[in-house]
Amino acid sequence: MERLKLADQGGIDKLLIGDLDIRNITLSIGDIIHQVNVEKLCRRFVEERGLKCESEALYDAALYHDIGKSLIEKNIIDKPGQLTVEERLIMEKHSLIGAMIMTGYASNKAVIIIRQHHEKVDGSGYPLGLRGHEMEYEAKILGICDYYAANMEERVYRPARTHEQTEVIMMGGNKHLFDHVLLYEFFSMFEGQMEKKVG
Ligand SMILES: [Fe+2]
Numbered sequence: 001m002e003r004l005k006l007a008d009q010g011g012i013d014k015l016l017i018g019d020l021d022i023r024n025i026t027l028s029i030g031d032i033i034h035q036v037n038v039e040k041l042c043r044r045f046v047e048e049r050g051l052k053c054e055s056e057a058l059y060d061a062a063l064y065h066d067i068g069k070s071l072i073e074k075n076i077i078d079k080p081g082q083l084t085v086e087e088r089l090i091m092e093k094h095s096l097i098g099a100m101i102m103t104g105y106a107s108n109k110a111v112i113i114i115r116q117h118h119e120k121v122d123g124s125g126y127p128l129g130l131r132g133h134e135m136e137y138e139a140k141i142l143g144i145c146d147y148y149a150a151n152m153e154e155r156v157y158r159p160a161r162t163h164e165q166t167e168v169i170m171m172g173g174n175k176h177l178f179d180h181v182l183l184y185e186f187f188s189m190f191e192g193q194m195e196k197k198v199g
């Protein structure tokens with residue numbers, strides 16, 4: 001599988017992005033685990049539902065989608081309470097920063113997916129407020145898997161949610177944020193599993 005190919009893509013020259021030495025970039029263990037969770041979920045979604053997409057670009061994007069958080073101030077990342085408007089705007093830069101960091105390491109397609117991973121089909125996302133028809137299909141897949149995984153993980157400001165709670169949020173009040181066909185496909189993936197659990 002293709003991953004970061006430093007040697008093939010310029011190696012040492014690419015360790016600097018402007019004045020930034022990427023060897024100094026660090027992510028929390030929590031963020032790394034989150035990205036691995038999202039990548040696994042994307043893989044499962046694509047494979048189980050037979051989604052036709054640029055899967056390798058999607059998996060690469062999933063595995064590094066939040067790398068931009070490494071350059072966001074830690075007091076904002078770890079803030080237990082609600083972010084102020086200003087802090088939220090800073091936090092929202094992480095998808096653009098992530099795309100910038102990964103340029104040259106991942107495919108162009110993966111970089112675009114990273115940039116779009118917080119866009120929402122109703123245009124309420126960031127950084128550009130793209131609408132569904134302007135978004136990459138893979139970014140819509142990643143958006144659903146990312147949102148689901150983030151809800152199921154504990155955060156400093158809230159406990160982990162259950163699958164059922166997350167489904168109510170995503171299929172209920174926040175349904176307008178996601179591609180409906182993909183959203184139903186995604187949750188139908190768990191149906192057999194949930195029935196088995198109940199039985
Ligand atoms: Fe993100």
Ligand SMILES: [Fe+2]
Nearest residue numbers: 034065066146
């Ligand atoms: Fe994420």
